[in-house]
Amino acid sequence: MLTAPVASFEGYLAWLNSVIDEVELEKIRVVDESTAAALGYAVTKPGAVVLVFDFGGGTLDLSLVQLPEDRSHTGGFLNRLMGSAKAKQHTAKVIAKAGRIIGGSDVDQWLLADILKRQGMTPKDLGTDYTKVLTLCEQAKIELSTQEKTVIKFEAAGKSHEVTITRAELEVLLEQNGFFTALRRVIDKVMHVARQRGIFKEDIHYVLLVGGTSLMPAVQRTLGQYFTDMAVRANKPFTAVAEGALQVAAGYGLEDYLIHSYGLRHLNAETGKHDYDEIIPMGSGYPTETPVEVVMGAAHPNQTEIEFVIGEIDTDSVAMVEVKYEDGQAVFVAQAANSEQQIIPLNEADAIKALAKLDPPAQPGEDRLRAEFSVDDRRQLRVTVIDLLTNKKLLD
Template identity: 40%
Template sequence: MEYAIDFGTSNTVVARINDKGEVETVKLADYSCLIADNPPLIPSLVYVQDAAKEQVLIGQEVSDRGFDFQVRNPQNLNNEQRFFKSFKRAIGSNVSMFVPELDGREVEFELVGEWFLKKIIERLPNVDSLIFTVPVDSFESYRNWLGGVCEKLAVNQVRILDEPTAAALGYGISGGDETLLVIDFGGGTLDLSLVKLSFAQVQIETNQSKSPLDFLLKWGDRTIKNSSPSNNPNSQTAKVLAKTGQNLGGIDIDNWIIDYFHKELGLPKNSLVTRLAERIKIALSSQESVTEVYFNDQTFESYELTLTRSQFRQILEQQQFFGNLDSALDRVRQQALRQNIDLANVDAVLLVGGTAQIPAVREWALQHFPSQKVKGNKPFEAIAHGAISQGWELKDFLYHSYGVRYWDKRYKKHNWHTIIKSGATYPLEKPVELTLGASIADQPSIELVIGELGETNVEVYFEDQRLVTRVLDGKQVAAQILNENSKAIAKLDPLGQVGRDRLKVLFQVDEKRTLRITVLDLLTKQKLLEDIAVVQLV
C-alpha cells in the first residue's frame, strides 16, 4: 500500500487511499491527536526515554505524559533535554546548535527526526511505497536525509512532491481549468506556489498499448509521469507556474510572543512558556483576547499572560511579518508576469497550514484578493491528500541553483559562481562548461567545491536552546556544499602553472536528477574523469 506523509514542523499528517478508493487521513493509536473539528494530526514531538536503546515516545503520547510541559529548572533539566519539538527545521541545515548527549550518545536533530518517522512508518500496515512532501525551499540535504531514513526501513519506493503543489491537488478542481495560488504557512516554513490545473487528453506509449494518465506535473517541457495509469480518459494536468519559499513559520511567532512577555513581565524562556505562547496564538484565532497563567515553582510567583488580537498584530508588524508576506507574493508575481500571467486573475487562493489560520494572515490575503477567491476549508489535510490522490513518478524542475565556490579577491572571501540556474529542466539539453586553472605554481591537483545555492532574507540561528528567525535587511546567498568529502577532481601531471587554462569541466544533470561531471586535461588532451556522478539531487 502507498502512503503520503506530510512531515510538518508542528504536526504530521499521513494519508492513504482506502479499500473504497477514497482518500483518507490515517489515525494512529497513541500517536494521533483527536480534537473536535480537526483531522487526526500527529504532533511532531519526541521524548527520548533511552537514547542508547533508541526508545522514544512520539506524537500525542508525549503530550499525554506531560513531557511537553516540562519547566527548565535543576530538578527536571534532564527531562528538558530529552524533549524535542520543531526539530524538522534544523534537519539538513548548517546552523550550529547545541547537541545534547543522552545516555552516552549524542542526539542530533537528524537522529530525532529519523526516530520520529521510523515509529510512524513501522506502525503503518503493508507499506510498499511512500510519498513525502517537502517545502519548496528545502535543500537537497534534507531530501537526501528523507531518502536515507526510508532506505534504512527498506521501503521499496520513495517519491517527493513539493508541499504547495500537493495542496493545490488536495483541494481538487471543479471540472474546468483553474489557476490556483497556494499559500502554505506551517510551523516552520512559508511556501507560495502558483499552479495551473486543467483537463487534457494525454496518451503515452507503453510496450503493449497506449494508456491515459490521471495527473501530469509539468515544468516547461518536462513531465511527471503517473506510475499506474488509470482507465479515466479525462486526464488532468497540473503545471507549476511559479513558487517561492522561506524559513518563516508558526514557531517564529511563538518566539516573538515569548520575547514580548519576557520584555513586559520578565518571564523566563523555557518550554512551558513556549507551550503557553503557542496556546495563546491558537486561541487568538477564535477569541479577541486570551489569558494564560504561568507559575514559577522556583520563585513561587504567578503571572497572567494576557494578549489581545490588536497587541498580537503589533507584534507581527514589529517583526516585519507582513512585509515578508508581501515580498514572497511579489516574487511569485514577478515569476508569473514573465509568463504573461496576472495574479489578479487567479481562480482561487488556498490557505494551507496552521499559521495560515491566524486571522491576521487571512486579513492580509483579503487585502490582495477578493473574499470569494480566498479559501481555507482544508488547512491540515490538503497536502497529504493531494500527494496521495494520484501515483507520482516525480521529475520536478530544479528549484535551487548550483554553483562552484571561488575566492573573491575583491572582497577577500569565498563566493559562488552559478553553473546551473534555478528552474532548469533536466536532463540538461547540453552540458555546462567551465574552464579551470592553477592558482599557485607547481599545483599538484585542482579541487572543485560544488554547492546548492538559494536566496534568503531571513537568518536562522540558535539561541537559548531554540531556533530563532531574524529578518535581514537584504537578500543573502544561502549555500550548502554537496561534495564535502570529494573536492579534488583531478591530479595534475605535469604540475599546474599559474596563468594557463588547464582543465575543462562539463556539468550535466541526467534524467535521474544526478549531477555528473566530465574532466578534460587541456594540456595533455586526456580525459581525467568521464561522466562521474557527484551527487544525487533527490
C-alpha cells in the same frame, strides 16, 4: 514520495533522503509541500490557476500552479486511485513559487517574550517550566483565531501569573516583529514572477490555505487585501499536502523548477577570494532533461588536480532581483553585490573528495576535463567529471 518546504536547501533534502534508508534512492521523489497541496485540494475546474498559501509552524511557502486541463484528472484524494497510464496523460505546471523561514513557532516565541516583559521576567526565571509556558503561548495563539481575547496562566519560581492578551494586541506584536512585511514580500515575489509569465491576479481562480498559521484572521485579512475577488478555500489545511503527494506518487505529471541556483567555486585572480560561477540557474526545470556541460583546462603548468566545490545560491537574500525568461524558463539575475547572496557550499567539508586528480598533469591551453551537471527528481545535484585525455571518469 517526500515533501519539503519550497525554500529548503539541498543539505536538508539530502538528510531527508538519507532517513528513508529502506527505500531505493531511484524510487524516491521530492515535491514542494505547497505544490503538492495544489493537487490535493478538491479543485475540479479544468486548467484552474490556484495559489497555495502554505503557512505552518516553521515555514511560509507559496506556489502558483496551473492544474491539468482534463477535468477528470483534477483535484481530490480519490483521483489518485485512477490508473497510472491515465494519470500520465496530464500535467500540472508550477508557474511561480517562493518561500521564507517564518511560521507559527516564531509567533509563539514572540508572544512568550512579550508576556515575560509584561511580568518583568526573563526566560531564565521560568527554569524547567519554559517549554510548558511556551506551549501555553501556542494554545493562546490558536484560541485568538476564534475569540477576541484569552488568558495565559502559569507558575514560575513559586509564584502564579495571569496575563490577558487580546487579538488586537497579538496583531500589534506581529507587526512589530516584521510578520506582515515578510508575508507581503513573499506574495509580491510570487506575483512578480507570475506577471512575467503573463498571469495576473485576475487569472487566479482559487487561493488555497494550508497549515495552521494560515487560519489566523490577520493572515486571511492580509490575503483579502491582495485577492479580494478570489475564492478562498480553507477546508483542507492539514491534509492537502499528503493527498497531493499521493497523486504525484501515482504518476501524475508535474512541471516544476528550481528556486535556488547552483554555482561552481573558483579562485578570483583579481581579489584572491573564492567566487561562484553559476552553472544551473534558478528557474531551471527539474529533473534535468539534458545535463549542463562545462569543459575545463589547467590554470597553470603541470596542474595535478582541479577542485569541484559546488554552492547552492539563494538570490532571495539579494536586495533586488530581476526576472528574465529565456526559452520559456525563468532566469533570476541578482542586481546587488555577490556578498549579499546567501551561498551554501554543498561539499566544502568533503573538499578532498571533490578533487579531480590529473594524471598526467594538465597544461594551460588544452581542454582537459568535461563536467556534467544535472538535477534529479529528488532535487539533488549530480556531477560527473571525465578526463578528456584518458577518457576516465574521475568524479561521479
